[in-house]
Amino acid sequence: MSRRCELTGKAVLSGHLVSHSNRKTKRKFLPNLCNVTLQSDALQRSFRLRVTASALRSVEHRGGLDAFLTKAKAEELSTTALTVKRELEKKLAAAS
Secondary structure: OOOOOOOOOOOOEEEEEEOOOOOEEEEEEOOOEEEEEEEEOOOOEEEEEEEEHHHHHHHHHHOOHHHHHHHOOOOOOOHHHHHHHHHHHHHHHHHO
């Protein structure tokens, strides 16, 4: 399982740990991933996703999973989130 957010695409970054004497050693900056279950109002289903804490706040700010996925770019989403987005678009197109 990769360390990548399924909604925003945030992943592991690499950099240096710099000491007081300015010696540099390699380190990894890991994303703050959380296993969450998000509810889709339009699909009447819940989905288990591995999401960063910042993405979880963004989902709440936009008004839920449905609103977040309608605005999200397809390149950033994982395969499971992309299938949910496509199901959501089909459901909303059939409703209107």
